[in-house]
């Protein structure tokens with residue numbers, strides 16, 4: 001009963017995705033999708049480990065990995081049960097540590113390091129419970145869920161009492177919603193057709209394949225050259241027809257005025273949303289863009305640093321879709337806060353995914369949202385990108401353009417040991433092709 005954490009190990013894992021221009025967009029022309037990866041080990045005989053990671057796109061992954069290692073003293077030696085029984089307390093301890101906090105506060109490398117560790121703890125907790133994370137979260141009482149959330153800086157928009165009121169109706173129809181997810185899954189949209197580095201033929205072919213596979217929404221990267229964007233948007237609209245939703249993603253490329261002009265030029269092709277039109281820190285700018293490009297909706301979130309910025313985006317009606325990221329804010333706890341904020345404001349959550357393992361993680365949050373928080377799938381989709389899943393022990397499964405509910409215990413965050421070894425940077429064989 002007195003098991004303790006005995007190790008926190010980190011791994012710098014990088015995939016050379018830039019060799020094929022996978023993941024290329026207007027701001028990130030040559031990403032090498034990477035994970036600053038963490039494994040938590042205990043002395044329990046069950047042998048369960050907690051796996052988590054921060055996603056980066058290559059250079060700097062060693063900095064991210066070092067930040068995770070800096071959290072080792074907060075975990076190793078602690079009683080496993082004590083930590084896992086109070087993940088709200090552990091979250092506050094890490095995020096509000098006065099010395100670590102100086103590195104943010106609540107943003108950037110240290111916050112993402114906390115995310116990796118917090119998510120690894122949730123992975124371990126779910127494995128020990130024998131449940132996929134979404135079902136573990138869905139089985140928790142409203143009071144327990146509210147206890148996970150740090151309401152500091154939120155109470156002008158959302159109080160613990162309001163959060164409880166949002167969660168209490170979730171008891172009704174809960175089993176039916178779980179049954180629906182198990183039978184039908186959850187809607188996905190496809191980003192893979194629209195990477196900026198792909199030529200027109202590849203764009204058209206991938207659009208057709210996505211529609212044939214059952215996707216009802218795709219996404220195009222835009223923002224480098226307006227004539228190119230108009231041509232690519234026309235190709236995508238021609239191939240997909242009028243009924244498929246086509247979102248566009250500028251990856252923070254524009255100033256406010258440029259965003260407004262550019263989106264107005266694309267508006268005749270009916271973009272479903274415009275994603276990351278400008279700096280993720282510019283809340284007022286997002287509000288201004290949203291007002292001036294209406295009715296085209298604005299979406300953002302993958303680079304939104306924390307729950308406070310999400311609160312402001314919602315308060316100013318700056319976003320019509322909240323794109324939380326499983327590993328940028330401080331893990332499951334902060335994402336529960338963001339799901340609650342979005343529910344309070346009635347804004348659908350359409351999580352950011354792709355990268356390395358982000359689809360694997362974020363599906364659990366959307367499924368939990370459907371069972372216990374928003375209780376709706378209306379206008380809600382999870383991003384899907386079809387690469388690097390083979391490196392995970394419990395990869396996402398899609399059918400007919402929908403995520404199938406993950407069934408294995410845990411957070412689907414466990415990367416295969418062979419992949420960690422092969423893609424280890426800088427010494428793994430993939431980075432040293434001449435090494436026998």
Ligand SMILES: [Mg+2]
Pocket residue numbers: 249251275276302352
């Ligand atoms: Mg994006």
